[in-house]
Amino acid sequence: MHEARIQETATGRQAADDGWWILNLDEIGWEAVPGGGTWCVLESPRAPSRTLGIGVHVLQPGEPSAKYHLEDAQEGFLVLAGECLAIVEGEERRLRTWDYLHCPPGTAHITVGAGDGPCAILMVGARPSHPTHYPVDPVAARHGASVATATDDPRQAYADRPPIVDAPSPWAHVMGAVG
Numbered sequence: 001m002h003e004a005r006i007q008e009t010a011t012g013r014q015a016a017d018d019g020w021w022i023l024n025l026d027e028i029g030w031e032a033v034p035g036g037g038t039w040c041v042l043e044s045p046r047a048p049s050r051t052l053g054i055g056v057h058v059l060q061p062g063e064p065s066a067k068y069h070l071e072d073a074q075e076g077f078l079v080l081a082g083e084c085l086a087i088v089e090g091e092e093r094r095l096r097t098w099d100y101l102h103c104p105p106g107t108a109h110i111t112v113g114a115g116d117g118p119c120a121i122l123m124v125g126a127r128p129s130h131p132t133h134y135p136v137d138p139v140a141a142r143h144g145a146s147v148a149t150a151t152d153d154p155r156q157a158y159a160d161r162p163p164i165v166d167a168p169s170p171w172a173h174v175m176g177a178v179g
Contacts, residue, residue, distance in 0.1 A: 059113030
């Protein structure tokens with residue numbers, strides 16, 4: 001396997017093809033959505049994996065990482081720094097640094113930033129073979145993380161979300177604030 005060519009972008013560096021690569025989280029290109037955190041995807045945007053999704057999501061207190069959902073694939077969440085709430089099958093659980101949440105296929109879940117500062121979560125999941133389902137959940141709704149009407153259409157689930165924008169890496173700030 002070849003080493004990937006690395007390209008400079010407006011917000012950081014990214015692999016430009018499907019080869020292997022090494023980059024620091026503080027130099028990778030990130031994205032953000034107001035009220036939904038900042039994240040980086042740890043794969044080449046030009047050659048995304050068909051089998052595995054992996055990235056880091058940084059959430060401020062009260063920010064949900066996405067909408068409450070379930071997939072037909074396994075997902076896992078390792079809190080690297082800070083605190084968050086996991087809403088799993090309608091129940092709230094507090095997670096702190098080094099806690100790991102395992103979600104077998106079909107587990108309804110979402111994470112929401114908590115505590116006094118930023119939370120960084122390593123998120124990994126197998127790629128689902130069927131559409132993601134977004135159920136209505138009253139616990140997730142209290143945190144702004146539930147859809148109003150159940151759907152399998154991500155465009156409907158995120159219809160009111162502001163657009164995703166390129167963002168600078170928050171990594172140094174996160175590690176300085178909690179590390």
